[in-house]
Amino acid sequence: MVSGCVIAEECALSVSAERIWKVSCSRDAMLKACAGSFDAVDVEGDGGPGSITTLTLSAAAAAAAGCGVVKSRVLARDDAALVLRNEVLEGSKVNGQLKSQVTEVKFDVAGDSACVAKFKVEYERLDGGGALTSEDQAELIGGYLALLKIVETYLVANPTEYA
Numbered sequence: 001m002v003s004g005c006v007i008a009e010e011c012a013l014s015v016s017a018e019r020i021w022k023v024s025c026s027r028d029a030m031l032k033a034c035a036g037s038f039d040a041v042d043v044e045g046d047g048g049p050g051s052i053t054t055l056t057l058s059a060a061a062a063a064a065a066g067c068g069v070v071k072s073r074v075l076a077r078d079d080a081a082l083v084l085r086n087e088v089l090e091g092s093k094v095n096g097q098l099k100s101q102v103t104e105v106k107f108d109v110a111g112d113s114a115c116v117a118k119f120k121v122e123y124e125r126l127d128g129g130g131a132l133t134s135e136d137q138a139e140l141i142g143g144y145l146a147l148l149k150i151v152e153t154y155l156v157a158n159p160t161e162y163a
Contacts, residue, residue: 007121015155017107017115022162033154037061067091082107099124
């Protein structure tokens, strides 16, 4: 990755790290928690490193995301530390500007029913330029954080799910 091309953001969530981790790492849980956002979630592999996940977005989500499919490969998954690192292979509004994009999320416990999601996107531009505009950076990381908030809303509304 090009030095300086990193976006980092933290997001407080009103659900336990364990519950949001369970949803983040499960095809069926993602479909259920994000009903209306995805038409399909397909996983090739066991969910660990090397696995490919293809998210087929609903029409409404595709319009907001600027693409209909997001495909990524798991680079690292640490179930003890609650860290997931993926390489984005296809998708996102700004993907046409990027040579590579790697995401990482870590869920830190912040109480019995709360956690902090530490999200990072590392990227390299196709044109070799530096950082994306602040608007493109906000849009890029905003999509990931919006997805976490959708999962949070579902888990808060369904307190026994994935407990």
